[in-house]
Amino acid sequence: MIGVTVLGSTGSIGINTLDVLGLHPDRFTVVALTANRDVAGLYRQCLQWQPAYAVLADAEAARQLSRQLRSAGLKTQVSSGAAALAEVVALPETDYVMAAIVGAAGLEPTLAAARAGKRVLLANKESLVMAGRLFMEELRRYGAELLPIDSEHNALFQCMPAAGGGSLAERGVTRILLTGSGGPFRETPLAQLPRVTPEQACAHPNWDMGRKISVDSATMMNKGLEVIEACWLFDAALDQIQVVIHPQSVVHSLVEYADGSMLAQLGNPDMRTPIAHALAWPQRMAAGVAALDLVQVGRLDFEAPDYNRFPCLRLALAAMAAGGTAPAVLNAANEVAVQAFLNRQIRFTDIPLAIAYTLESITFSDPASLAVILESDAQARRTAREWIDQPRNRA
Ligand code: NAD
Numbered sequence: 001m002i003g004v005t006v007l008g009s010t011g012s013i014g015i016n017t018l019d020v021l022g023l024h025p026d027r028f029t030v031v032a033l034t035a036n037r038d039v040a041g042l043y044r045q046c047l048q049w050q051p052a053y054a055v056l057a058d059a060e061a062a063r064q065l066s067r068q069l070r071s072a073g074l075k076t077q078v079s080s081g082a083a084a085l086a087e088v089v090a091l092p093e094t095d096y097v098m099a100a101i102v103g104a105a106g107l108e109p110t111l112a113a114a115r116a117g118k119r120v121l122l123a124n125k126e127s128l129v130m131a132g133r134l135f136m137e138e139l140r141r142y143g144a145e146l147l148p149i150d151s152e153h154n155a156l157f158q159c160m161p162a163a164g165g166g167s168l169a170e171r172g173v174t175r176i177l178l179t180g181s182g183g184p185f186r187e188t189p190l191a192q193l194p195r196v197t198p199e200q201a202c203a204h205p206n207w208d209m210g211r212k213i214s215v216d217s218a219t220m221m222n223k224g225l226e227v228i229e230a231c232w233l234f235d236a237a238l239d240q241i242q243v244v245i246h247p248q249s250v251v252h253s254l255v256e257y258a259d260g261s262m263l264a265q266l267g268n269p270d271m272r273t274p275i276a277h278a279l280a281w282p283q284r285m286a287a288g289v290a291a292l293d294l295v296q297v298g299r300l301d302f303e304a305p306d307y308n309r310f311p312c313l314r315l316a317l318a319a320m321a322a323g324g325t326a327p328a329v330l331n332a333a334n335e336v337a338v339q340a341f342l343n344r345q346i347r348f349t350d351i352p353l354a355i356a357y358t359l360e361s362i363t364f365s366d367p368a369s370l371a372v373i374l375e376s377d378a379q380a381r382r383t384a385r386e387w388i389d390q391p392r393n394r395a
């Protein structure tokens with residue numbers, strides 16, 4: 001039996017992961033489930049999965065969960081805080097860690113899973129954006145395995161040459177094509193963008209996701225974060241990656257080879273496919289996802305992204321080109337700006353303005369250690385909040 005710890009089990013990726021695990025009770029057991037504050041959600045999951053451990057971010061929430069589980073006769077050990085997350089990922093009975101906490105909060109536990117030499121199923125792209133070099137070094141040092149869950153990167157992983165080391169060029173790869181749907185505002189008149197609501201931004205045409213990544217998809221910051229993620233995962237340079245708008249979300253990404261071949265991975269837009277792929281790799285197993293009906297899909301469209309409409313995509317590429325802690329600064333400013341938009345403090349079109357201000361205000365440094373990265377993250381959060389709290393700045 002393979003023991004799986006799910007970080008962020010009450011979220012969109014966490015729930016999809018448990019769905020897939022439920023199809024294969026003969027192969028996987030759940031070791032630990034974790035969430036931020038959702039006591040009721042984690043309680044229900046514990047009743048169903050009876051994990052040995054459960055972790056909540058908050059100590060009072062953890063005491064509450066512990067009492068409820070005791071009355072239900074469960075022996076699940078409940079703990080709280082960042083240290084508890086680092087402990088459950090490193091347990092000997094944890095073989096695989098699904099890293100599905102949203103945002104910078106996912107960095108430390110995901111890094112702990114790498115340092116414990118586990119198979120890391122990486123949904124938390126923010127980890128790689130903030131600490132790509134450190135994270136990839138630690139994976140190698142501790143012999144951990146990384147399987148990408150982000151649908152595009154999972155597609156790329158599936159289309160990459162199977163064996164052999166060396167650079168992309170040495171392996172015959174000329175380019176990586178990252179597809180993105182363009183989100184809910186791909187065709188919205190630009191003049192209406194300042195008035196779009198969080199509800200509209202979170203209503204993605206093809207994917208059902210958490211609120212933060214939904215807003216990131218609407219601004220296309222998500223695709224920018226994914227370009228950075230792909231650079232680290234596949235050791236690619238920025239100019240080896242092309243972003244392509246593909247509204248149907250059926251072609252999940254493509255690898256272009258020196259001989260003119262282009263390999264793509266296709267499927268219905270359902271995260272259970274990459275999750276099942278990463279859990280079963282190098283084998284294949286059922287994900288509960290219907291086969292793609294190409295005749296019903298009918299057509300596949302592709303177009304170039306419009307940087308005017310999606311300034312966040314441009315900012316992300318610029319941050320990666322700047323290097324150092326710039327991507328960590330970008331990520332932190334984006335998290336603060338997205339939260340302010342969701343709280344109706346700023347407009348949708350203020351998001352890139354807050355991020356651009358933060359990137360211009362901060363001097364980047366060498367992201368040599370976790371401490372440096374976390375300091376840049378904190379500084380960027382303060383700077384973005386300053387901008388947001390200054391009403392005259394807003395569009
Ligand atoms: P979500 O908001 O639905 O769930 C987030 C989970 O993390 C929840 O279980 C929540 O309790 C937990 N969490 C949040 N803040 C926390 C904190 N401070 N400490 C501990 N736990 C915390 O998010 P999601 O859509 O499932 O996305 C999770 C990650 O996967 C993100 O990094 C996202 O970019 C990535 N991802 C998601 C999708 C998708 O389809 N949802 C696709 C690709 C990548």
Ligand code: MG
Nearest residue numbers: 150151152226
């Ligand atoms: Mg993605």
